[in-house]
Amino acid sequence: MSAYMGKLLYVDLTSETIKDISLDPQLVENYVGGKGFGAKILYDLLPAKCDPLSPQNILMFMPGPLTGTLAPAMRGCVVTKSPLTGTFADSYFGGHFAQEIRFCGYDGIIVTGAAPEPSYLWVDDGKVEIRSAAGIWGLDTFSTVEKIRAELGDESVKTACIGPAGEKMVSFALINCEYNRHAGRAGTGAVMGSKNLKALVLRGSKAVTPADPDAFEKAVDQAYLEVAEDETAAGFNTFGTPASIDFANDEQLLPTNNYFDGSFEGADGLNAEAQSEQFWLRNVACAGCPIACGKVGMIKKGRRKGLITDVVEYETAAMIGSNLGISDVREVAYLVKKCDALGLDGMSAGGVAGFAIEAYREGIITKDDTGGQELNFGDSASVEYLLDKIAAREGLGNLLARGVKYASEEMGKGSDAYAVHVKGLESPAWGPRSVPGMALALATADRGGCHQRAFPILYEVGGEWNGEAVDRDALKGKGEIVAHLQNYLAALDTLVKCDFAAYSIKDSTYCQMLEAATGNQWNVDKLMQLGERIWNQVKLFNLREGFSRSDDTLPKRFTEEPLPAGPQEGKKITLQDLDQLLDEYYQVRGWDSSGEPSPEKLKELGLDNMPALVQVPAQ
Template identity: 35%
Template structure:
C-alpha cells in the first residue's frame, strides 16, 4: 500500500496485513475500512483531510476479461456521504503492476502537482504548465515528457474549479465518473497521477484460474456478443420501448426520436472501431468520429448508453452528433456526463415552467431539444462562469438556491443525479435508488436487468414482474451483496450480469480461490459482502444519513409518467414504505435505518 501526503510531499509504503486482505479482499472492502479508520467524522469533502483511496483487487494486472477496473473511495463533495467510483482503462493494472493494491492520497499541495509512480519510486512533479489544460492534453503532455508507456489518471478544468461532479479521466475515454472524485483531486491541487509498473502478477492456482478464464471467454462469445458489437448503446431503444427511459427531465418514459440516437444509427454514422480496457477481449468501448456537419472531426470513446440518455432523451435531443460533441466536451473538461446532463435538463425544466427567467440564466433561452444552448452551457459549468457556477454544484444545490417549486421538481437521491431508469416504470428501482449508499445509482444493484427480462437475478425459473414491489426486496438485497463482492474483487459488471453471468456467486468464489490459493465457500464471501455493506452504512450514518435520506424523489409519487407502456404510473408511497421497512428488517437496521450490528 502506498500512502502519499501532498502537504508534506512525503510517501510511505506499508504492507497490508494478511488478515485485512483476507477479511476485506481489496477494492471497496479495503476502501471503506481505510475511510472508517483514517477519515475523521464530518470532514469537509474539499478539505485537505479528505482522502482519495484508490484500490484494486486480486484479479488486477492479469489479462482477465473484465479484470482491469480500479475503484476510488472518498467522501463525496456532491453528496456529503460515502463516495465510490470505478474506472476501466489502464490505471488499475498499472497500479498493481507497480506493486500496490491501494494508493491513499491525502493533504494539499502548495502548487499544482502531479504524482509520478514508477514501481517503487514516487516523485512529486510540478504541474503548473498543466493546470488549465483539458484531460486529453494533460495525458498527451505527460506521456510525451515522461514515457509513452506511462498511464495517466488526470482531471480537467472542472476538477480544478471544484465542480462537484468532476471526474477523473484515463485513456481519453474512461472515467472515475460519479460522485465528484475529480473535485477532491482538484482541491488537493493534484492534476494527475502517472503510473508505470513493470511487475508481474501470478494467480496462486494457475490451472484453475485458466479454466475460469477459458469458460468466461467461451461464454462471452455468445452471451456478451452484443456488447462487443454495439457496446451499451442498444439499451436506449430497449428502455424507450419499455416506457422507462427518462425523457425531457423525467416527464415522459418514451423518446419519439430514439431511432436517431440508437445503436444502429451510431454504428452506421459515427462508430469507427472498438476500444478495450487493459487485456479485455470483450472490448465494449466504441470509438466514434463525426465525419461531417458542424462537429466534423470530433472524436470520442462513446457515447455510452448513459450519455445517450443524459444528453439525448433527458434533454430532448435527437441529434447524435451533438451528443457526441457534448460527450467530448465533458470528457475533455472532466465532468460526469450523467450529472452534467441532469443538471442542464433540470435548468431547462425550470426555465420552461417559468421558475427560472432569462436574466437568471445569463440571457440564454433554454428549451428541450436545443443542443446549441446546451453545448454553450457545458464550458460555463466547468469554468464556473455566470449561471454555470450555480449548475456546477449539482441538482440538489441548484434546487435549494432557486427554492419553492424547483425543490419539488428536482430528481436526485442523497444529492446524486440518477441514471437512465425511471422507477415509475420499474418499481424495484425506487428502492434501489433510495437505499444505494452513494445516492441514486444503477450499479449498486443492477435490478433493472432482471426486471427488464422478467427473470430472477439468481434463481432459474423464477419470474419477476417489473410492476411488483415488496416481492423484490430479497432479490435487491442479494444483488446489493453480490455487487459489493464484485466491487471488492474489482470486476467489471459486464462479466457478472444478473440472470446470465457468466460469473455469478459460485464462479466468483472459484475465481477468488484460484487467485489467492484459499479455499473459501460462497457463504463466506456473502458474509464478507454483508459486513462491507454494513460498514458503508455505518460511515453514512456517521455523516448524518437517516431514514429521511432513503427515499426516492418526491416527484415520482405525485407526477404520473407520461407516454409509453408505463403511462400513468407513479411510485406508490405506501408500497415504497413497505419495501423500505422490509429492506431495513433484512439488513438488521432499526426504523431509522441505523445498523444495530457492531462492525
C-alpha cells in the same frame, strides 16, 4: 506467493510524506480489495463529518486482487467522501490505469492532504515523486495526457487526471483514466482538485503472480469460455451499451425532458444503429477484456464531421440525449466529448442541464441569470452554454456546479420539483416509476441514486428471479431481490470486475479465480457474506455522516408525477409505496426500522468489534 503485492502507497501532499503501508492480513481476509479496502480504510482514517473538499479527505485508487492478472475485464475504483452527496463514494474506471498500480507494486494508492501548488504524482516502478503541475494546470483532460507523455518522453505511461472542472472543484467533476475511461460519478475529480493534484502518472514493470498458477489458468479459461458462449457479451461487443436505448424506450424507462416522460420520439436517433451509421469504426477494449464494448469512431457527415469520438454510452446518450430532448447522436457525441475534456461527469451534467432548462421554462431561471442565453430542450447550444459556464463556475454555472440538490435549495420557488436526484447524486438514466424494485435500488444505493449497486429491472421486466415469477408492479418481494443484488455486486466490486462481464461470468468462476490468485479459500456463500459485510461497512460510514431513513427516498418527479402516457401511463412510486418497500428491505437486511444494522447483524458479519486495519504512517 499470492496475487497481492503486499502494500499500499500512502501520500500526504501537505507534508510530502510518501510511505508504504503493509497490508494487514485481516484487511485481506475481510475486505479483499477494491471497494472493500476503500470502505474500511475510509471508515478508519476519515474523521466523522469531515469536509469532502478539505485536505483531510482521502482519495484512494484501488484495483482488486485480480486486476493486472489474466482474469478478464478487471478494473479499478476511486473511493472517497463525495462532495456532491456527503456519502461514501466509489467510482469505477476501465482502461489500463488500475493494472499499472499493481505493476508499480501496490494494491492501492491513498492520497491525503493538499499540495501548496498544482502538482502531479509520478510513480515510476515504485519510485515516487511529487512534481510541479504548473505546465499542465488549466489544460483539458486530453491535452493533459498528451503533455505529460511528451514531457516524460514515454507514450506508454498510464495517467489519471482532472480537467478544468476538477481544478475548480465542480461537485460532479470526474477523473479521466486515459482517453475515455473515467471515474465519473460523485465528484471524485473535485476532491482531486481540492488537493491541487492534477494527475497521477504511473509506469510499472512488476508481475502479478497468482498463488496457484495452474489452477488460476484453468479458472481464467473457464471465465473466457463463459464470456465466449454468452449472448449478452456478444451483444455488448456488437452494439455496446447503446443497445439499451431501444429496451428503455419500449419499457418507458428512458429519461426524457428531465424525466417528465419515459419514452422519447427521437430514440431512434440515439440507438446503436444510429451510432454505428454515424460514426463507429472499430471496437476497443479495456486491459484484458474479451468483450471489447468500446468503439472508436469519427463522425462522417454534418457540422460535427471529423470529430473523433468513442461510443456514446447508454447513460450519456440518455442523459444528454433524450433527457435534454436531443435526438441527433452527433450533437450528443460532441457534448459528451466536451464533458470528457472539461472533466465533467456526463450523467450528472445531463441531470443538471435538464433541471436548468426546466427551471428556465418555468420562469425560475431568467435571461438575467443567463446573460441573454435561452435554455431550451432539444437545443444543443443551450447545453453547451451550460457546460462551459459550469466548468468555469461563472454566473449561473457557479450555482449549478454544486449539483441539482444544492441549486434547487438555493433557488427555492418550487424548483425542487425539477431536481431529480437521490441524496444529491443526479439520478441515472433509468426512470423507476414503473419498476418498484429499481425505485428501491435507487433509494438505498450507498453513493446516492445509482443503478450499478443493483439493477432489478432485468427481473421485473423479465418476469423471473431465481426460477420464481416476478410481478413487475408488486412491492412485495422486491426488498429481497435488491438486497441480494447489492451484496453480490459489492462483493464483485472488491475484485474489481466490470459490470458487463459480470452478466456472463458465473459467481463460482469468480470464486475459483479468486481462490487460485490469492491462495485463500472461496465459495459462493463466503462471497455473498463478503458483499454483505462491505454493504454494512459502507452503511456504518453513511450513518456516521448523519444519513438516515429519511434520506432513503426519491425525488418528487418519481413520487408525485405519474408517467404521462403510454403502456405504463399513470404509474409512479408514492412515498407510501416507498415506505412499504423500505420496511421489507430493512427487515431482509437485519436492520431496524430506522435503517440501522442490528447488533446481531454486525456480530454475524464480524463488524461488531473489527479493529482499525490501516494506520496513518509516522512522518
